[in-house]
Amino acid sequence: MRKNLLTFSGLFSLLMLGSCTTEPDPKLASVKHALEVTRTQLTHLAAEFDSLPGFPRSLSPKYKVVEARDWTSGFFPGTLWEAYRLTGDEHLRAEAEKFTSRLEGIQYYKGTHDLGFMVYCSYGQQLRTLHDSHSAEVIVEAANSLISRCDSTVGLIRSWDFGDWNYPVIIDNMMNLEMLFWASKQTGDPKYRDIAIRHADRTLQNHFREDGSSYHVVSYNDDGTVESRGTFQGYSDTSAWARGQAWGLYGYTMCYRETGEERYLEQARRIASFIMNHPRTPEDLIPYWDYDAPEIPDAPRDASAAAVISSALFELSTLVPEAEGRRYYDRAERMLLTLSTEAYLAGVGTNGGFLLMHSVGHLPAHSEVDTPINYADYYYLEAIERYLSLRGVAPAQL
Numbered sequence: 187m188r189k190n191l192l193t194f195s196g197l198f199s200l201l202m203l204g205s206c207t208t209e210p211d212p213k214l215a216s217v218k219h220a221l222e223v224t225r226t227q228l229t230h231l232a233a234e235f236d237s238l239p240g241f242p243r244s245l246s247p248k249y250k251v252v253e254a255r256d257w258t259s260g261f262f263p264g265t266l267w268e269a270y271r272l273t274g275d276e277h278l279r280a281e282a283e284k285f286t287s288r289l290e291g292i293q294y295y296k297g298t299h300d301l302g303f304m305v306y307c308s309y310g311q312q313l314r315t316l317h318d319s320h321s322a323e324v325i326v327e328a329a330n331s332l333i334s335r336c337d338s339t340v341g342l343i344r345s346w347d348f349g350d351w352n353y354p355v356i357i358d359n360m361m362n363l364e365m366l367f368w369a370s371k372q373t374g375d376p377k378y379r380d381i382a383i384r385h386a387d388r389t390l391q392n393h394f395r396e397d398g399s400s401y402h403v404v405s406y407n408d409d410g411t412v413e414s415r416g417t418f419q420g421y422s423d424t425s426a427w428a429r430g431q432a433w434g435l436y437g438y439t440m441c442y443r444e445t446g447e448e449r450y451l452e453q454a455r456r457i458a459s460f461i462m463n464h465p466r467t468p469e470d471l472i473p474y475w476d477y478d479a480p481e482i483p484d485a486p487r488d489a490s491a492a493a494v495i496s497s498a499l500f501e502l503s504t505l506v507p508e509a510e511g512r513r514y515y516d517r518a519e520r521m522l523l524t525l526s527t528e529a530y531l532a533g534v535g536t537n538g539g540f541l542l543m544h545s546v547g548h549l550p551a552h553s554e555v556d557t558p559i560n561y562a563d564y565y566y567l568e569a570i571e572r573y574l575s576l577r578g579v580a581p582a583q584l
């Protein structure tokens with residue numbers, strides 16, 4: 187698996203050597219510009235929130251300020267950690283530590299499956315940067331809280347405690363499993379990983395359609411049979427909500443990385459194929475908020491889905507044979523570079539300090555439509571980190 191990464195990186199290093207003597211690489215120039223924007227924008231956004239008790243979530247049109255229990259609370263701290271690693275700016279590191287510490291108490295919260303997003307995207311990024319024992323302790327505790335939501339008969343982690351469903355599980359929940367895989371490696375206790383695998387298998391069984399797309403919400407009866415299949419944030423129960431497809435792609439790619447189980451790789455491939463061959467994908471490859479939105483081609487785009495897909499495809503490109511990997515890599519690169527143009531990347535001093543414009547939170551609820559959103563920025567910077575790593579380019583070389 188690593189071989190592919192080295193192959194790409196070796197190939198690109200050679201190309202880089204060639205280009206050093208000629209023109210600067212325009213793709214890397216685009217990334218360099220994005221990081222300059224990142225540094226200024228996030229410095230501004232962190233200053234805006236210095237004296238506020240929460241986290242920036244979106245701008246529609248005023249800041250949506252959220253507390254630690256919001257599902258998106260971990261993304262801004264995580265984005266600051268990514269930005270620190272990419273820019274080396276010590277001020278951003280101090281801000282990252284400050285905003286991460288605001289989430290300290292959330293490790294004990296058992297009211298949502300989103301604990302993976304909240305803790306692994308904040309303390310997880312802090313751990314990745316500082317290798318500190320405190321972050322590790324917080325994440326293990328959060329993993330304990332998360333598995334408390336798994337009913338042993340149903341065999342999945344319950345997503346939400348609201349609504350009329352008996353036991354709702356959403357495709358997004360695949361993202362929260364990464365923290366469980368990590369917790370088993372950290373503690374040596376297989377229980378977290380076992381729950382993650384059971385969840386991924388049950389989701390594989392019940393969330394997907396013939397064409398590789400997924401339902402958003404599958405609810406279960408107490409005996410583990412399916413109660414209903416439908417949507418909450420998508421256009422309809424049978425439509426393909428764009429971010430849901432992105433979460434599935436990222437989730438099964440990650441599950442394959444963590445387990446080596448072919449069935450997860452096959453599922454990631456099926457989702458990638460659905461996304462990459464979809465006839466209603468616009469020319470610039472940034473998906474509409476739902477692949478079945480009736481107002482296409484005038485439907486809003488979702489830059490957050492694009493950022494998640496780009497990051498996931500970069501990883502998937504390293505886990506498959508080379509020719510196939512090249513297709514995923516090319517698509518991920520094109521999406522990343524499109525997001526880095528002025529059509530999606532904010533100009534300095536605009537967009538309230540967020541990086542990307544044009545995401546959609548919850549269109550059926552008329553909430554956060556065509557707005558910057560913190561998770562779009564988080565996965566955008568993650569995609570940049572993966573891209574540079576695959577190219578064998580250190581950020582300081584840009």
Ligand code: GLY
Pocket residue numbers: 257358419429547
């Ligand atoms: N996890 C909720 C969303 O993607 O909007």
